[in-house]
Amino acid sequence: MSRFFSRALSGLEAYVPGEQPQDRSYIKLNTNESPYPPSPSVLRVINSSQAELLRLYPDPTCKRLKEALAREYGLSYKNIFVSNSSDEVLGAAFTAYCAGSGRVYFADITYGFYKVFAELQRAKVTVISLGDDLSICCRDYFDLEPGLIVIANPNAPTGIALPAEDIRKIALSNKDSVVLVDEAYVDFGGESSVSLISELKNLIVTRTYSKSMSMAGARLGFAMADPELISDLERIKYSTNPYSVNRLSLEAGIAALEEMDYYRENCKRIAMQRDKTTKELEALGFSHTESRANFIFAKSDSVPGKRLFERLRSAGILVRRFDAPRIGEYLRITVGTENDMAALVAEIERIVEDEKRTDSKKDE
């Protein structure tokens, strides 16, 4: 930090993203990317890019993509906000509703970026603890002082999902608050709140192309909400980076929606692989949350989380671990291909046995 850096932000602790090693020699199960490539329509549109697509500014209104998303979700394009990643959507919402020390609510264990966005806006944060089973109790969110209520559903890194009816109750019980539901992982088995948008004028649902749509590299996120809330987000976007979404990603985003069956099939395969691997880990003495996301959140009954993380890394398998209260023993393991997961389970089996042997030697 230089001596010029704003004192108002001197306590800002930036988000630490999962490692993106550039050598590519790892089985990469640490950042919840899809193991499957984007649909052929996406590669087709990128690989036939014309010079004009690069030379000219993008359409700042993102109208064609909004229209395509509106068709997919049974909404109007006025219900859609498009941005350069769902992180940017979240940032716009925190700015619109928390700037100038507004109130914000989120869980103690959830996506780590909410805390950073709150600090950046110098918002008043109320942390709401998950239950002992790491689930959100919807009643904890009733009748709060007006503010921004942020709920990841399914939650990260636990993967536990709330029924849409719980989101509805929370929004109805907080009519002077904006309720933002971050559905980054909903396509792997959660229940979406999108159908509630026409009823609830204070609900924002955010989505990303990074997980179920296999496009983390293209940076594309969006929000769905009542047009008035969308206009708030647009106002922030036009005050920060009106052209934030590049032309290639806009085209890729439209092309992807032409082949949704392909993505739905991938999500099914990922969910099946998740449940299969979870059972295999159970057999190796792991306990876990009921994940509805494209990751498993599990801990070993014999090997400490930190040690397991490090041994997997040495063996060429990257997973994610959060050095945080209550969850330090857990690993968050992205669901990869069948081969990835077989390699993971085999390696974990080796480590568990090896650690047991070492322990029993110590006992001798």
Add this chain to the structure above:
Amino acid sequence: MSRFFSRALSGLEAYVPGEQPQDRSYIKLNTNESPYPPSPSVLRVINSSQAELLRLYPDPTCKRLKEALAREYGLSYKNIFVSNSSDEVLGAAFTAYCAGSGRVYFADITYGFYKVFAELQRAKVTVISLGDDLSICCRDYFDLEPGLIVIANPNAPTGIALPAEDIRKIALSNKDSVVLVDEAYVDFGGESSVSLISELKNLIVTRTYSKSMSMAGARLGFAMADPELISDLERIKYSTNPYSVNRLSLEAGIAALEEMDYYRENCKRIAMQRDKTTKELEALGFSHTESRANFIFAKSDSVPGKRLFERLRSAGILVRRFDAPRIGEYLRITVGTENDMAALVAEIERIVEDEKRTDSKKDE
């Protein structure tokens, strides 16, 4: 604006970008894009994109692009910050140095986004007026109270450039301020301050791929500065959108640097075309600033700016006009191809004659 929108930002007036009509039937001289396509190396790398480029998150450190830029500018990669457009770079700087009502200085006539960024940070703004000839007087920037000093060089929309020596004097005279020089247009004939970076620890130079590099559609901007200032910008990026630069644009940005001769040649052609068109407009009774950018800033001695703008638009030629004090009579005309500019001059000639005829009829 919804009733939930932060009161602290209720006065926020978003930037209004130049029109991006999607029907494409205009001669488009309104947003300072390059009339020339990106180099063959760029189209090659995009058109051979592999699925992995889209499936996986980008490298948040943008290391390979930083290294390539460092080689091009004779710096270390630690001197480089890369972001999703130079608007995003500017936003990061305003956040880092103005959050919590810091001071900021910029000209009364300059890039309109500075004012928006300042409002977003609720910064204390001091506007420094241009001289009667619309040029920046460097002495007006000496010995200011500490803050962020922002200078577009060449300035927009005037196109007038300052010598690097003036930037040096300003930075030396304000050692407790950060001096940000926005060099979006420098490649068309301005003098860059990049060579001052090793000497001046309080200087940030920002650049964009949108103009001279023909890549407005890819969204890519960067800053060059002392590593300590770069780390400030990185801290803001990691607190807002660590993966803001998509993988396709990263690759395109690297590929472009392999063929810099092509871009330098384009810049020369654009500068020549600018000077030629400027002379032709002079002959039609226009006065103008001494633009060193890829646009002309000129006003007619007979047709009011608003009327000329509207008549050009009706004739299928888009230029930019700012409805602002002192410059309402001017048009900012992006330098296009030879054909574009011939069509523009011919149309202006028609309009000027037509207006004269109408005026003389009125007089009869």
